[in-house]
Structure formats: C-alpha cells, structure tokens
Amino acid sequence: MEQQDITINYSFDLANGTKKRFLIRLDPLTSLMKTSSHSKVEWTRLTAHQCSCCRLSADQTAHCPVAVNIADLVTAFKDILSHESCSVSCITTERTTIKETIVQDGLSSIMGIIMATSGCPTLDILRPMARFHLPFASVDESMFRIVSVYLLRQYFIEKDGREPDFQLSRIKQYWKQIERVNEGILNRIRYAAELDADKNAIVILNCLAxxxxxxxxxxxxxLRPYFSRPDTIA
Structure with a gap:
C-alpha cells in the first residue's frame, strides 16, 4: 500500500477569544514539508546563536532548520503569556485530542513535533516518534515512548548487521546533545518573543531532556512498576 502524507492540525482557542490554527504536513518518512513564512527573519540564520553542538555549517544552509520551522509559532505567540488559559485540539487521521490547558503546554506539544521533523541532525533521532504523535504527553508517557522507540531502533540496527545498544549505554549521550539544541533554540527565541509562552514551551521540552x-x-x-507482575511470556 502506498504511504500517504501525514497531516496534523493544531488549534488554539484562547480564553480572550483569539484563535490560532496550524497545519503540520509530514511526508511518509515523517520529514516536515511545510516551512514557515517567517523563514528569513534574522534570528533564524544558522550563525545567529548557533547551538554549541550544531552539526550543520553555513556552507550547507543559511538558516537553522528548526528555527525556520518554528518561526510562525514564535511570531504568533510572541505577545502571549505562557499561563493564559486555552483549549488546544490536535487532529490527526486516527483521532482528535482536545485539552483544556495553558498556552505553554499546547505550544510545547506542537513545537516538539515540528522540531523533531525539521531536519536537524541532532534531533533526527526523535523523528520516528512523529508518526505516532502523542499530544500533551505526561513525563511517564514520554519516557515510555522515548525508551521504547530507542530500543526498537536498536533492533533494526542489529538486523542491519551493526552493533545495537540494548543496554541504553549511548542514549544519555544523545539526550545531552538534544538538551544543548533546546538551549540553543531558547537563546534564539529570546530575541524574537516579547512575552514567555514560546520560551516556556522550550523550557518544558528541555526539562524532559x-x-x-x-x-x-x-x-x-x-517505569518498573508497570512490569512488576510475573512475566507470562515464556
């Protein structure tokens, strides 16, 4: 069966009546297809507050791919407080999820999927999770998904004849790099957002890292208590 593009619609309905709508379109390999209309703003340039661990060079791209693709979000929420009440909906082909929450939590959810699929070499390890996006995930849900996806990746690595990491000995190295990217993006948007909604959304992502x-x-x-019952699988 031919794989189809993946669409994810996020809607923010703020308590003051403001409505904001965002369409995320991914190709079948879960790479972001839509780029921001604000991609040329100065703070998206690769060399502007470039992440300390960045693996890209100005010869490869003039702009940070993550910054380019979150620019519309940053612009849309630059004058909104993080703790403003809102209703956020996430609509995919499989289901609709709606949550009464605050702006920073909804922004964290949508920023997470955009950042993971933007083409940043460091964040690319998160890209397979985008196909099975779970909006508003709790810390335990996020941990469960991250480790499960990492171990599944190791299974395919072994099938390809390479050395897997089933003991999770390398996962901390990856996440240290992810933390540095989050810090780099936070440094960028400090110069683009007047209030704190966008900034706190990144802070939430970095707390997980x-x-x-x-x-x-x-x-x-x-997570161990979820597996505490006797194993019935021989």
Missing amino acids: QILPMEIDEDLNS
Whole structure:
C-alpha cells in the first residue's frame, strides 16, 4: 500500500477569544514539508546563536532548520503569556485530542513535533516518534515512548548487521546533545518573543531532556512498576 502524507492540525482557542490554527504536513518518512513564512527573519540564520553542538555549517544552509520551522509559532505567540488559559485540539487521521490547558503546554506539544521533523541532525533521532504523535504527553508517557522507540531502533540496527545498544549505554549521550539544541533554540527565541509562552514551551521540552538521563541512571525505576507482575511470556 502506498504511504500517504501525514497531516496534523493544531488549534488554539484562547480564553480572550483569539484563535490560532496550524497545519503540520509530514511526508511518509515523517520529514516536515511545510516551512514557515517567517523563514528569513534574522534570528533564524544558522550563525545567529548557533547551538554549541550544531552539526550543520553555513556552507550547507543559511538558516537553522528548526528555527525556520518554528518561526510562525514564535511570531504568533510572541505577545502571549505562557499561563493564559486555552483549549488546544490536535487532529490527526486516527483521532482528535482536545485539552483544556495553558498556552505553554499546547505550544510545547506542537513545537516538539515540528522540531523533531525539521531536519536537524541532532534531533533526527526523535523523528520516528512523529508518526505516532502523542499530544500533551505526561513525563511517564514520554519516557515510555522515548525508551521504547530507542530500543526498537536498536533492533533494526542489529538486523542491519551493526552493533545495537540494548543496554541504553549511548542514549544519555544523545539526550545531552538534544538538551544543548533546546538551549540553543531558547537563546534564539529570546530575541524574537516579547512575552514567555514560546520560551516556556522550550523550557518544558528541555526539562524532559534533563530528566531522561537521571531516569536511565536509576534503571528506569519509575517505569518498573508497570512490569512488576510475573512475566507470562515464556
């Protein structure tokens, strides 16, 4: 069966009556197809507050792919406070999810999927999760998905004849780099957003990047209770 493009519609209905709509379109390999109309603004240039771990060069691209693709969001929410109440809906082919929440939580959810699919070499490890996007995920849900996807990746690596990492010995290295990218993007949007909604959305994403290595160090004990019943699979 031919794979189809993936569409994700996010809607923000703020308490003051303001409505904001965003369409995310991914190709079958979960790479972002739509780019921002604000892609040429100065803070999106690759060399403007470039991430310390960036693997791209100005010879490859003039603009940071993540910055380019979140620019519309940053512009749309630059004068909105992070704790403003809103109703956020996420519509995919499979389901519609609606949550009464605050702006920073909805923004964190949509920014996460855009950043993971923008073509940043460091964030590309997160791209397979985009096909099965889970909006408004809790910390436990995020941990479960991240580790599960990482281990599935190792299965395919082994099938390809390469050396897998089933012991999670390398995952912390990846997430340290992801943390640096989040910090770099936060530095960029500090110069583009007047209020704190966009900034706090990135802070939320970065908190997850900081929590995961600690969870790995503790042998994922927060998830262990879900597997505490006797194993019935021989």
